[in-house]
Amino acid sequence: MAITQTLTTSFKTELLQGLHNFGPTSPNTFKIALYSSTAALNAATTVYTTTGEVTGANYTAGGKTLTISTTPTTASGGTTAFVGFADISWTLATFTTAGALIYNSTNGNRAVAVLNFGGSKTSTSGVFTVQFPAATDTTAIIRIS
DSSP states (O other), X not given: OOBOOEEOHHHHHHHHTTOOOOOSSSOXXXXXXXXXXXXXXXXXXXXXXXXXXXXXXXXXXXXXXOOEXXXXXXXXXXXXXXXXXXXXXXXXEEEEEEEEEEEETTTTTEEEEEEEEEEEEEEEXXXXXXXXXXXXXXXXXXXXX
């Protein structure tokens, strides 16, 4: 199995259909679920799935709700739109994860982005944090150019 970091193909189509609202007015709820290396997540992933999802202490299926830290914008004079999320943590967590799926829980659990952590990461009764890159036109996790 493999986890391939990407914006999902369905997300790109659904943006044009108006199915994802990142705000600033009444944004949808976006969540992040964690997955083991046995998961198969890639551009063809269309919805949240429990197959390959992490299990362990202080992790609940479906993951956690993300906070939008930067609503959709472009840099001054730029042509790339982007949105940012606040870092998210699980405390007293015991699990091993290799990647994640960001999905829209407001709108049918539709897949948005697949994240690959570059290998398996383990937390043993500790704090596991997904640290998002700065929300800029060159580094934000979701960028449309």
